[in-house]
Amino acid sequence: MEPSDAETVFVAGASGATGRAVLRLLGPRVPTVRALTRSPGKRPSLRRAGADEVVVDDLLDPSDLAGALDGVDAVVSTVGSGLADIRRSGPYVDGAGTEALVDAAVTAGVEAFVMESALGVGDEPASPLAAAFDLFIGPIQRAKTQAEAALRSAPVRHTILRPGVLTNGPRTDDVTVARPGAKLYGTVSRADVARLLVAAPVTDAAADETFELVERPAFPDRAVAVDWQLPAGRGDDGIDIDVHDGESEN
Ligand SMILES: NC(=O)c1ccc[n+]([C@@H]2O[C@H](COP(=O)([O-])OP(=O)(O)OC[C@H]3O[C@@H](n4cnc5c(N)ncnc54)[C@H](OP(=O)(O)O)[C@@H]3O)[C@@H](O)[C@H]2O)c1
Secondary structure, eight states: OOGGGOOEEEEETTTSHHHHHHHHHHTTTOSEEEEEESOGGGHHHHHHHTOSEEEEOOTTSOSOHHHHTTTOSEEEEOOOOOHHHHHTTOOOIIIIIHHHHHHHHHHHTOSEEEEEOOTTOSSSOOOHHHHHHHHHHHHHHHHHHHHHHHHHHSSSEEEEEEESEEEOOOOOSOEEEEOTTSOOOSEEEHHHHHHHHHHGGGOGGGTTEEEEEEESSSOGGGOOOOOOOOOOTTSSOSSOOOOOOOOOOO
16 A cells, blocks of 8 residues: 555554654644544543544454445554453453454455554564563454454454564654564563554555564664655655654553
């Protein structure tokens, strides 16, 4: 997809900490940003954060995902479960919920789907930090593994990003990206993750790829060089216009 082709972008998890950073980046760049939340009360704050439209639905009990995705060019999903979901033994939006969104995206003819996953998801060798995630959030990691597999086998261009521990630090544009099995470990700001989530649909080297990512400087020998582009559907040339969005969230 060319930077100017991302005209309508759907953000699942838009009210979350990464999701709001995604909205702030997309707002000035894309004609229509459509945000998903389960809570009608979040409409005003999502609009202030950069959403042009807000859809209220629950990925684990959807009422109209087809309508929600009508006319959408790209989906960015930052949905995630909390510890309360583990105490209830699921279900997990990271698994079944994301799969429902992938299915609906394929049916709607969406061109690109980007998923925020996590280090340690999947079967590749993982760093000790990533393996430790399993001790605390194993069911969520397994749900993400299942959703990643569903996305990889779906007939839609995809990018899966597996960040390390998320922080609310500033955007640095200085992130190490590596292929699965690189055993990266460390932190990365949600603002930096948001930039790559937004860039992935219009970045050639991100098509049908899964990347681990952490803040630089880290593991330069394991890094993959990617020329990240940003959408430019509002008419700029796709060059980063320095929309920093590192203010604290949560
Ligand atoms: N925390 C970490 O260190 C870490 C590390 C690596 C990866 N990750 C992953 O990164 C992602 C983003 O994390 P975050 O902390 O930025 O997000 P977050 O603030 O926890 O936000 C999660 C979002 O998921 C949405 N959501 C939850 N259940 C939903 C459902 N059933 N239907 C629709 N939406 C639903 C919520 O929206 P509403 O409440 O508005 O419906 C919320 O906006 C998650 O997938 C997380 O697992 C986290």
